[in-house]
Structure formats: structure tokens, C-alpha cells
Amino acid sequence: MEPPSAPAHGGRISWHRLLLAVSLLSFWNLPATAQITIESVPFNVAEGSDVLLLAHNATEDTLGYSWYRGERVENNQLIILYRVDIQANTTGPAYSGREIIYPNGSLLFQNATQNDTGYYTLMVTKNDLQREIVTGLLRVYHPVAKPIIEANSTTVTEQKDTVVLTCIINDTEVSIRWLFNGQSLLLTERIKLSQENSTLTIEPVRREDAGHYQCEASHPGNSSLSDPLRLDVKFDSIPGSTSGVSDRLEGQVTGMISQSTNPQTSTIVSHSHVNYSPNKIDEVTYSSLNFNAQESKKHSSASPPSPTATEMIHSEVKKKERNATSPARCTADLFQASQPHPQETPFPSGKMGRGSFPLFIPQ
Template sequence: MEFPAASAHRGLVPWLGLLLAESLSVPTLLASNTTVTENEDAVVMTCHTNSMYTKWLFNSEILLFGERIKLSDDHKTVTIDPVRREDAGNYQSPVSMPTLLASNTTVTENEDAVVMTCYTNASNTQWLFNAKSLRFTERIKLSDDHQTLTIDPVRREDAGIYLCKVSNPFSTFVSAPVELDVKY
């Protein structure tokens, strides 16, 4: 993993020794086949993700398991055998809990930069500062994918609690807080 860069004149921002967690991958759903014969064929769907928590939805509702629809022990594979007409629809694995990590949590005003990354499989990421939506400025910037926040240079008013909130149409989760301490 490369270190995230702050501004060019500051060089690289080192990560704290806390960065031992693997980032969450965006889940990918793969089906063994998508064209089947009713009451003859089976379908095996697998959610490829490194998240420990995998939930399944069918047409925006929690997928119910039973005699024909079975879930693997690791919760990543669903088998439907035999397939019926009512099984046709939209299968999804919703967003999981985000992890927020910072390059440093104690910084010096007007000397240091901080980079925070929200590791998530969600497509919608919102940043909170002291329980309110974070305002972006020329110093406080967001990456194109909305998962990396850079504050450069840090000022005393940047001290406080940062969170990332992720969501999709089915669920919303908030990261554990990261407290930024600014020395001056």
C-alpha cells in the first residue's frame, strides 16, 4: 500500500502504526448461471468481498432461507435448488460497517497535514465533523471517490471528532470516531 500524498511541497504523510486492517473491498456478486429452466436447474450466487458480515437482499427485502434456498456457513454463497419463477429478481449484498483511519491524530497548526480514509464498500460516503456535515474548503478536500479526506494545512479549528457515514438504499452505518488534536 502506498502512502497518501499531501501537497507536493510536504511530500508523503506517514500512516500511524494502526494501519494493519485490510480495506473493505466492494462486494461483487457472481451467479453460476442467469438463464435457467424452472424446477430443473440450480443457481449458485457468491458475494466476493473481504467483509466479515455479508447480508443478502432479494428485491430490496431480506432474503429468506429454507428448503430450496440455502446459505453457506460463511454467508457468502446462496444456492437455489431447484429454481422457480418467483426466484427471478434483484439479489444484493448491502453496505457494511466503514473503518476510518488517519495518517496522524496529533498535528501542529499550519505545519502539518492530515489524511483520513474511510474504508467502505458503499458508493455513498458522507463526512461528519463534530456531528455535523463537514464543509469542504480549499484546505479541506475530498478525493474523487469521496473516501479520502485531506486537510492541508491543519488549523486549530480543525480539532474535533471526525466520522464517515456510508449508506445505500438499504442500510446506513457510521464509522468509529477519529479525534484530531491540533497543537498550536
Template sequence: MEPPSAPARRGRVPWQGLLLAVSLLTFWSPLTTAQLALEFMPSNAAEWEDVLFLAHNLPEDLAGYAWFKGGRVDSKRQIASYKIDTGVNNPGPAYSGRETIYPNGSLLFQKVTLEDTGYYTLQAIKTNFHNEEVTGQLRVYPELPEPNVTSNTSDPVEHKGPVVFTCEPEIQDATYLWLINSQSVQNSTRLELSKDNRTLTLLNVTRNDTGPYECDIRNPVSASLSDPFYLNVLYGPEAPTISPSDTHYRSGANLNLSCHAASNPPAQYSWLINGRPKQSTQEVTIPNITPNDSGSYTCVVHNSVTRLNGTAVRTITVSAPCGRGSFTEGKKQTCSRASCFFCH
């Protein structure tokens, strides 16, 4: 599933453009008996954006208009009034200096803030004082910041406890979405989302769960995506392997054994030869070996973080060199890749 496409960042609507809408509506006001109505442009406003409250279906015989903050006509919360015969705006107690009433009753509200969210009421004042009123709701949303992902650990141990991711910051009226490897996240047997989707819990973490993990937040006016977050999953060591696989060597050859185990962080290596510590390296090398070098070679691996260990054992047989006349007649030689020389 592809990640949900983010809405484009909204450009500011210049107040001159809103004035053009007002002018067109002023010169085109068809007679109608429909009910007085409000339209907000835009319907969902970003903070510091200009919003036009458009009045539709105005009644006839108008003397003026009055705008109020709130869901009813209240002289104490009047923003401004407008008299048609004089064309004068009269500010009221709730006037902030950012509001302008136009001849068609529409209100231009410049640079709205989150505190401006709420209900607004238009009163159409008629010459016969049979006034009409209509109320609408303005919704103002913040431009969202870039979120960031935090977790209870960034270095989890494989199969040890859950990893809990949180999308910061917490923002009201915002929707949270999660992406793993650029794919949308849903609840599953290993993934749990909180009720508000702000927290993602990864159960039974494995070495394949490194990520990236991203958080997307959005509201009706903007969207923002976090930087990718990666896990450093600690695991191992797995059962080590010793190479090459040869077990028989001739005297005088060079013995080179290498040990490897999958581990994060990389494993620490050490060797035991016939139970005695030899060296703490990934490889062991013995030049010009003799039968005295025969025996068990044990590779010991250790992960200093997971505190787990592993071992592998290789039994090495070194044949003695054959002197002249030392082959037993009629005996079949036993060959290995390293040597066909066996004395009888």
C-alpha cells in the same frame, strides 16, 4: 446547517401483519381490467426481514399461480406454484423453504438475505391458458454497522501537509456524509471530498481544526454515526513574552521574571543572563538583586516536535543604593514603579 436527520431504525414487520394484508386483499378484490402488477411490502427490505409480494389487478378465470426467481418464466427457476381448486402449494427447484403463496396470488418471503436481491416473476395461470405475467424487483439492504473514522495522522503539524480522513468500512449502495463540529461538510477551499464522499481531505490544517469529525453512513433501511474523532494539532512556539514589563529595579529587591509562549506540546523554557545559561525553567528568580544583576535576560523557548524556537529579551537595570548626602542638589529624581532611588 444542521446535520441531516437519520432515518429511524426500522422495526421488523411481523409475518402475521403481512398475512392480515393478504387476508384483506383476498376478501376485497374488485373487478378491474387494469394490468397485472406487483407491490413489495416493504419496498426496500432490511436483511432478515419478511417481505410480502402483493399481486394486484388479477385477471378472471384463474386456475392458479406460479412464482419464479428472475425476470422471466423458467421452469428451472420456479419457486412454487399454487392450484386454486386444491389450495396446495407445490415447491419448485428454486424453493428455499421460506416462501408461501396465498390464494390471492401474493407471495410471503420470510427472512430475506442480500442474496435474495433481484427480479421475481409472477405467472397468473388462466383456465383458457392465456396466462399473464408480471415482474418486479426486490431490493434487500444490510443493517449498517457503526462506522469509524481513520486518518493518515492524528497529530498534524500546523500548516504542514493535508490530513486525510477515511470513513470505514466501505459498503456498497451506502451514502457517506461528514460532519465537523456537528455541521454538514461541503467542498471548499480547505476541504475536499472524494467522489463517493468516503474520504475527506483537510488542507492547510490550523490549530482550530481539532474537530470533532464524524462520519455518517446510510442506506434506504438504516443509518449509523461514528464516534467523534479529534485532531491534536501541533504548533508553535509563538513569539514568547516576558512579564512583568518593569525594566528598572532598586538594589535589594527581588527579581521575578516569567516567560510564556503559545505552543502544543508545551514549550521547553530556558534563560540566558548576559549570554550565559542560567536555568531551564519558565521563571527566573533572583532575591536581593544588586547592580551586578543588571543586563540582558533572554528567554529561549523550544518545541521538541515542531523543532521551532523563539526568543524574547528584557534589559534589566538595577540602581545602586544611595548613601547619606549622595543626592545631587537640584537634580530631578527618575522614578520607576519599583523604585525612585537614583544616585547622582
């Protein structure tokens, strides 16, 4: 028979196991405490600006905060210490006079310099004298110098010249971008960058490239923008120009003319200012318009006496450029000159007629 004490012995073992399980369960369910972290605000700072090493997840059971220069806790690298209970701080050997500590443990650097770049260590002391240590990095960059643009030429001719703009900057480890009329420059097959974006080449140049150019140099800390450089592009508005755009003028002349027995030639001489959108061209001079015998052979009439007459006619001239057509007005004088030999005229003898003729603009 089993001893009476056996069940009791077995019961004691089960009880101890139960107590151990309850203890472990209680330990596992303890509320988790977030670890202290450091954030640089801003992450990258320009020299001369203020920067904050922000302490996250500080708890109320904190006795004090201590900041050190470097990645270790060393008394000779102590910057400043803050006691929460008495709300007082004590400076250390690494204190420069520009650091301010806040009650939440954050450290502010005023007028940061490049010498401030490096690692910083925060030690948090709890009320139970337990310590938590965390390290953060501070980056301070020198200000970017103002760049200057140099150009091989600022006045160029469309489709003939090549423009080369160079962004001059003494700083190293900077990024360069280009702006055209205040907007980021759009690169194309004609517009390219080289030499780590410091050189802008436009080949060949076109009239739409005229405007203001700037270059911006930047690093993670800050940026600097050059003064605008103006580029002027000259172009021809006559047919056959190098713009690659048709500038041909054509139109119709409609007018009243009188008849003559011997009109060999009718001549139109006019001067007109043409103004159209989007491009305005200079004054255009129309040399002459001849209605010769080839035109008059289409008609037959008697040969009345040979008068000479002048009539005002109006023509509508249109400029054809790409797919756009814009009207312009011009005024012409019609002169009919007599010739010694009779020729047929487009209108019956002794009558006034109204006709429409092609207008060819001599160049």
C-alpha cells in the same frame, strides 16, 4: 316506379347499422380494469432482512395466484400457488421454505439472501380461467462492512501541518461520505476529498478543525458508520503565532505613585492569570514597565529627597483577537528606584499623583 320492396330493403340496412353502432358503443364503455403490478417493498433490501413483493390491483374475481422464479411461467420454476376459493396453497420445486403467500397475491421473502436477487413472475387466474401475467424485480444487497479511519496524525499544529484521513472499506460499489462532530462535513478550499471520497485532506489545519471525524459507507441496501476519530489541534496564543490571528495584549495602567528627586526608572513587575472567551491561554508573565526620562521630560519640578515607595496598582488588560475584545484583570506592584543623578518626575515634588500610562507587555 320503384319496387315496393325498396324502402323495406333500405330500412333493413339502417337497422343493422344501428345495432352495430350500439354494440360498439357498449364495448367502448365497459369499465376499465387496472393491470396487475408488482412492487418490491423495500425497493432495495439488505441481506438478512425481509422483503415483500406486493401485488397491486388484484380483483375479487380471482381464482388463484401462482409465483414463479424467473421471467416465464415454467412448472419447474413454480414457488408457490394459492387457491382463493379454498384458501389453500401448494408449494413447487423453487420453494425454499422462506416464502409466504398472502390472500391478495403478495409474496413475502423472509431472511432474504443475495441468491434471491432476480426476476419473479406472478400469474393471476380469473374465475373465467382467463390469465394475467406480470413480472417484477427483487434486489438484495450484502450488508456493508464497518469502515475504519486511518490518519497520518491525530495531534497536529495549526497552520503548520496537513491532515490526511483515509476511510478503509473492503466493499466495492459503495458510496462514502464524511461527518464532523456528527454532522455532514462541509467542504472548503482547505478541506477536500479525493480517491472516490475515501481520502480527506485538510491543508493547512486550523484550530476549528479539531473534533471527531467519521466516514459512512453505503449502497442502496444499507449503510455502515465508522467509529469516531478525534483530531487535536495545537496552537500558540502569543503574538507572532502561526495561527494568523492577532494575539496582541495591550491596556492601561492607572495608579498612585509617590515622588522622588532621583527616580530614573519606575518598574512594574507582575504576574497574572488571564482567562478570556472563547480561548483560554496559559499564564502570562509581565516582565517590566519602564517610565524613563523621555516620559518625565514632559514635566518640570523641583528635586525633593529621594524616597522609595511601593504602591499597588490595577490595570485592565484586553486581548484583541480578530474583532472581539474580552477584558481580563491583572495586579501589578510599582517600585520606584533611586538613581544617583536627579531627574525630573511626572508629578510635583512631595505629592502623590494619579496617572494613566500605556502598558506594553514584553514578550
